Amino acid sequence: MSSTVYVSGDSSAISLGANRTAAAIVKEAAQRGIAINLVRNGSRGMYWLEPLVEVAVKGQRVAYGAVNSNDVAGLFDADFLNGSSHTLSLGATEEIPYFKNQQRLTFARVGITDPISLDDYIAHDGYRGLKNAIGMSQADVVKHVTDSGLRGRGGAAFPTGIKWNTVLNTPSEQKYIICNADEGDSGTFSDRMIMEGDPFVLIEGMTIAGLAVGATQGYIYLRVEYPHAHKALNAAIDKAYAANYLGENIQGSGKTFHLEVRLGAGAYVCGEETSLMESLEGKRGLVRFKPPLPAISGLFGKPTVVNNVISLASVPVILDKGGDYYRDFGMGRSRGTLPLQLAGNLKHTGLVEIAFGMTLRELLYEYGGGSASGRPIKAVQVGGPLGAFVPESQFDTPLDYEAFAANWTVLGHGGVVAFDDTMNMAKMARYAMEFCAAESCGKCTPCRIGSTRGYEVMDDIINNVDREKNVVLLRSLCDTLLNGSLCALGGMTPYPVLSALNHFPEDFGLTSHTNAA
């Protein structure tokens, strides 16, 4: 019997040489006359160990990493196909503490299955949620999602069940499900990992959403920067159609759901749901006024569910095991698990899916292993480019939406970017304004003009031109952006700017005395 070898086809693993490693394994096996079955799985999310090579030995996976192409001959010499010891041995993959202590619900299959094998998906509990949903009333499906306590994982944390319920109860001949896969926040990559590593779970989640609210058409609005995810989604969608998991009369249910991937074109603001819908309609991605809510008048004026990738990918496990099962993870009003993404200057970057409630400090040091540079972590930015910089004094905050909000910080999509003490926070504040200026859709004045004025004022502060006067101006400008912008882009750019100013005044050339808010 031939050995099964796993080398991740995840784009981050590929960015570290996984394709070269995989090719070297195939070549070496052929030269030695050994039959192997190579599977390009998703990533386990331990990126400091990529390219990770796993071998199935007696029903469990044994890991080696990081394996570069020039390590491959040595692995064969050491008989890695039978799990033998080598300097790159990591033991059983699932016993690696980083992985072992996680609670993987949404990511249950990522890194385990062949992402575009429908058989593999079904063999690992796939489509059980849809099967249950088909046997329920629409209201009951929505109730499971409501009971689960699932809140929008894209960042705004709005209860998913309430959104679905509004769409369900808005009569219309045509409704839509949109998956927001415009994962533009720096420090986030969990959507990408799901789409590349388990695309069927997203397809299943969207299909359940369609059945639940009576929508027959779904769109995945995918950012163009994700070509590997695009390929994986299209391959999985083709297979789902071929096996009647998409299309007309799905699995004999009498229900129809069609699904198509649409590509964005590099506009960050299109991650905002109304801008995204404008873009899908073929227009400039200008933010719309709300109301009307998209749930009542969304894409092409029809009732539309717009959910993030992780929200939708969490639906199958909820419908498989019940809303109560999911709700029993977490703390307070943050129920279930959150796939956290450790990025930037950390030793052990990667994906950690765990119930809400762990502290940021545990995440950074017990999982992240501290900074990659070995220097003290000065600040972390949580929740993407519109999230606050969190200073060391707030590292004991539990990972919970409300606890973060109480500190004027943002948990958002769970992306965590760490900076060591060489980073100048005034520079980061300037960058936040520059980014807002580059990405503003231009519809509202505070964001369009305020962001440009913002980095001009930051330049003056950094260059010590009327510094104290300009700090007052900066605060006033941030107040206008916070309270006067149409969407979160302008409305939240003050989070990184003011948190940098409040916690690191010395980087702005200020003493705490001159920085009174």
Place this chain on the structure above:
Amino acid sequence: MTESTTTETVQTIIAELKNKPGALLPILHGVQDTLGYIPADSVPAIAQALSLSRAEVHGVISFYHYFRDTPPGKHTIHLCRAESCQSMGSEKLEAHVKATLGIDYHETTADGQFSLEPVYCLGNCACSPAMQIDHEIYGRVSAESFDATINDLGADA
């Protein structure tokens, strides 16, 4: 590509995609995927097929960073400027890349080999700093690995 075949290419793409709901972005992607950019003279044909004004089509092209109306170099380098990459030294890398290629963002080298574009996140934040060249993604990029990569690509020319 000659002018007449460009027009034919654009017409084929339009015919294939124009009946999709919200067809404009798929058509623009189709044109750029095939030709490398969206030529100004394709705008009237696209506008006519979708019953839009030329100004509306131009407005959409210019809104999105990814769409370009000039031919790119043989290879397009997207260098990430976002926070995670900054935390791992992307500013130094950026200076090195610009100096090595002798161009700034949105420019193409004189020999037509490389275009340089900024990007705000490639989703490769666990392996910062990151860049993308054409459809390939690169992680933990250093000045040395950048040089080696473009030398390899240059050798294919």
